[in-house]
């Protein structure tokens with residue numbers, strides 16, 4: 001039992017791959033390309049599903065590299081029209097609501113972001129199946145797991161493609177609205193191109209006072225990352241959720 005537990009499919013600390021992963025990817029891809037963005041360049045959903053599977057199937061689930069996802073990302077780069085990008089950190093639901101109302105786009109509004117949002121996946125050397133029993137947890141097992149590396153490389157490409165003015169929705173109810181260890185902090189902000197302008201919105205829970213502001217130390221840290229890259233920065237704070245959605 002001991003040996004099986006530590007060498008078998010159950011050895012990781014995270015939940016296993018999402019049931020019916022392939023079917024969900026195929027169905028979401030069909031929905032996205034036919035219904036959500038029918039105007040977008042026609043994409044081959046079967047090829048996208050196959051490229052997604054080839055990225056991680058039969059591989060050590062703790063040895064993901066950015067290169068593993070090259071062919072997948074080249075089939076559907078996460079680029080959006082100039083000035084329409086919305087980044088978020090600890091504000092997922094709010095940022096999506098905001099983007100929807102303003103016809104702007106988060107990473108989850110691009111094809112690959114839409115396909116993978118909320119899913120889990122990992123493989124196993126010597127097997128052509130997904131491991132549905134357990135997958136590496138990014139804190140307890142390894143950072144270089146296939147889900148983390150996927151979001152990092154997709155977020156990096158999304159940020160690199162930003163132009164004109166883009167926005168980030170940050171959580172003003174946290175002590176540090178900007179978290180330098182988050183994907184926005186580690187991957188997106190440091191990959192914005194010079195001359196892009198980033199507008200940060202600090203939004204707090206309605207009915208509570210804010211816990212962080214544009215003059216706090218976490219936002220100063222964000223500003224210094226952007227200064228180093230010649231990215232312009234504006235910051236708006238003290239907005240409740242309702243004010244933000246109505247007025248911004």
Ligand code: NAD
Pocket residue numbers: 086087088089090091092106107108117118138147148151155158181182183184185188
């Ligand atoms: P966040 O801290 O709110 O995290 C977003 C989600 O990603 C959370 O569920 C968190 O647990 C998970 N996460 C964060 N770092 C991770 C890692 N290294 N490995 C596995 N899961 C991780 O916000 P964030 O970290 O700043 O990420 C949000 C930004 O990055 C957005 O702008 C978005 O473009 C992109 N992103 C999206 C997703 C997604 O699931 N849709 C995940 C990561 C990053």
